[in-house]
Amino acid sequence: MRKVTTRRDELLCRCASAAMVIGLVTAPAIAHAQESGDESDQSIVVTATRTARAVNEVPISIAVMTQQQMDDMGIKQFADIARLTPGVQLNDSSSSGRNNIAIRGVASSAGAATTGIYIDDVPIQVRQVGYASGTGFPVIFDLERVEILRGPQGTLFGAGSEGGTIRFIQVEPSTTEYSGYARAEGSLTRASEGSYEGGVAFGGPIVEDKIGFRVSAYYRRDGGWYDKVPAELAILDATGVSRGDAVGFTQTGEGEKNINWQKTYALRAALKLQPAEDFSITPSVFYQDRKTGSGQYGFWLSGSDADDGRFVYPDFTAAAANPAAGIASMTLPDTEEGKSNMLVAAVNSEWDVGDVSLYLTTSYLEQNKDQLYDYTTGYEIGYMGQAFARDGARGASIYSDKQKVWTSEFRIQSSKPDSFIDWVAGVFYSRSKQKSYQYIEVNTMLYDKNYFGIGNLDDAAPFGPGYSTFDNIWGAPMIGESGTYLANASTKESQIAGFAQVDIHPIEKLTLTFGARWSRNELTYRLDSSGPENNLNAPYGAACPTGPYCPYGEGVFAPDYPSGGVSGTERAFTPKIGASYELDRNNMIYASASKGYRNGGGQIPLPTACDEGLIQIGYVDENGNPTIPSSYGSDSVWSYEIGSKNRLFGGAVNFDGAGYIIKWDNMQSNVSVPICGYAFTDNLNSATVKGVEFTLDVMPTEGLNLTANVGYQHTSFNDSKASIAQAGPPWKVVLSADYRREVTPGVLGYARVDYSYTDKIIGSSSDTLVLAALEDSELVNARIGARFNSVDVSLFANNLLDAAPLINPSRSRYIWQASTFRPRTIGITASYRY
Secondary structure, eight states, X not given: OOOOOOOHHHHHHHHHHHHHHHHHHHOSOOSOTGGGTOOOGGXXXXXXXXXXXXXXXXXXXXXXXXXXXXHHHTOOSHHHHHHTSTTEEEEOOOTXXXXXXEETTBOOSSSSOSEEEEETTEEOOOOOOSSOOOOOOOOSSSEEEEEEEESOOTTTTOTTOSSEEEEEEEOOOBSSOOEEEEEEEEEEETTSOOEEEEXXXXXXXXXXXXXXXXXXXXXXXXXXXXXXXXXXXXXXXXXXXXXXXXXXXEEOSXXXXXXXXXXXXXXXXXXXXXXXXXXXXXXXXXXXXXXXXXXXXXXXXXXXXXXXXXXEXXXXXXXXXXXXXXXXXXXXXXXXXXXXXXXXXXXXXXXXXXXXXXXEEEEEEEEEEEEEEEOHHIIIIIITOOSSXXXXXXXXXXXXXXXXXXXXXXXXXXXXXXXXXXXEEEEEEEEEEEEEEEEEXXXXXXXXXXXXXXXXXXXXXXXXXXXXXXXXXXXXXXXXXXXXXXXXXXXXXXXXXXXXXXXXXXXXTEEEXXXXXXXXXXXXXXXXXXXXXXXXXXXXXXXXXXXXXXXXXXXXXXXXXXXXXXXXXXXXXXXXXXXXXXXXTTEEEEEEEEEEEEOOXXXXXXXXXXHHHHHHTTOBOTXXXXXXXXXXXXXXXXXXXXXXXXXXXXXXXXXXXXXXXXXXXXXXXXXXXXXXXXXXXEEOOOEEEEEEEEEEEEXXXXXXXXXEEEEEEEEEETTSSOOOTTSOOSEEEEEEEEEXXXXXXXXXXXXXXXXXXXXXXXXXXXXXXXXXXXXXXXXXXXXXXXXXXXXXXXXXXXXTTOOOOOEEEEEETTEEEEEOOOOOEEEEEEEEEO
């Protein structure tokens, strides 16, 4: 597969040229963007400090996007927001479908979440219980805005906000005026199938000033662009150095085209009851359902060709059960589809009592996810030593993760403007249950004659005549005919916290901030497992110590499966101090020091296939037996930040920048085990993150808006120069040019170009060949359209230059995989607002 990433300087030149062309062709400008109803970032009101304030008045680093801005940029999912936001990285490259968010380099796919994720005031993040846990993101439709709060938010948002907080703020019902929003879109992707969506939202008063409502419905289908095809495979380069040419890949059938499609449904209903002018109750329900055609995050470099828009991976279809041919029957379906859903039910109450406001939010969250995945290659090559999967071989897994959370937060805060002290205080309680289930079937394992290179052990030790190689290796029966692994893990967790923050204004323009949160967290972890891979007493062909042969299923080699539970209680104190100074109403400088943390947890013991690997990396007990910790502790960060927010030349130039240093201690880290391919969590190392980020917004002439969002971070362990895996790229740059003018009375024309550059993520691998394959990435999106009063119609081209960099490349011996951008996609969007 060719390298198609265009040189950085060429793209920068192209984007600059595009901005110049827009300015030359459409000058002179007639209408300024703000005069036509478009929003300035500096004028957007946020509630990051639990008080409504303009974003340029809040002394923390915030990235904020309104629904109108997201429509202008063509944002349809959180991955688009992450790509366009310096300091934020979405790592979504797990076969189980888990995702992981890094804010300012603080991220880990191990343990509890490092980023707090909220729908309004309801936390929706999940912890890593098994191998499938991942937070679902709500659709980008009918939102008031999305706020990304960079840096620890441990005071006001608590555990899980160690690196920062992301808030999806929905549109509130109105009791005074009607409003509506509708959006439809259709697009075509090069060499693939199309995508389309439709959504409508509507609300207003039922009883004037007393009862209001808001309802919305949304559907989107993203067409797939990966193909799963049957192929004849051959090793051409066992070293893997030649990447996509290391494997001969000859397609032998049609297979399934465009398999990585996705369908999303979302419904919301909210009712606002306002019996008195100063009191309101708002119950709401949000439901989202998502289905995916394939759990594969990447394609094979062998067989793929970006020039032709061809991205493929092999189809391993199970043959009919045939013991003579070494094939067992399977119960898991021959598919890689997945599904997930989310339900958020909440009741928000607000009561203004003179100079004090009271808030009570009670919520229930339920998330369910099931994902099927192909494990054929890992078992056939890794376990059974095949060059490639044999005809009819199939390994399959189902991941299931379920979460139920009840939360309640009571908050009281001052509401008197220009007072000497502004303050907020509250209590928070949550109770959650989370279950993780994984089951694996491999239809060739029962009859195989070679595991890990040990060789044929039919009729051999330790069980003797009549017992197969499988019996003598694993010492435990299959689940059914092909079930090799089953793990049921669950957690019960409760948290209670109290928090307070005060802003003191000792002199005019100076604000001193002091905050703290105390929390107590109780966690119970439980595991029940079975299947031959989980047998802790597997003999691996060892001689029977009590005689010529041992009885199967009893005695010294009786199967022993991990089961039991651990529980514990942790307490945390997360303070914050800060100061800000307003030079004038348009310019502010600030500094802060804040602490964040995340809770510890328990974990699933690894299969015995990992024993040799654990011994290699030194995880053994006092007797030299392989082991991993059954639980791990909390970790914490201290963040030190300075920043400046400035509006210059009457708002023609806006600057928002910050520099920071983060100290991360007792890190919950993934430990990869050689040989078996599994990983576990342990508290290892400490790390330091240093970085800067800024947004520069310039309006050189009426109607033309040029924006630069730039972020740089350096992440490393304190005891080595190694980068932190999952931390994100050192550099991220987003450049935008937006031009608007009144074409005819009542018709506003506009054109927009967005360019994003993401640096290589060096810490994502320790494999020297993978490190050599890492590529930075560049993406250009463009849109041109017109706004007719309440109607907006635009044409867009995403990935305009059809870039296909290798993102998250990985290899298993000679097999290379990677993900990349969706190929060039051209479409039309129409929206309506009133």
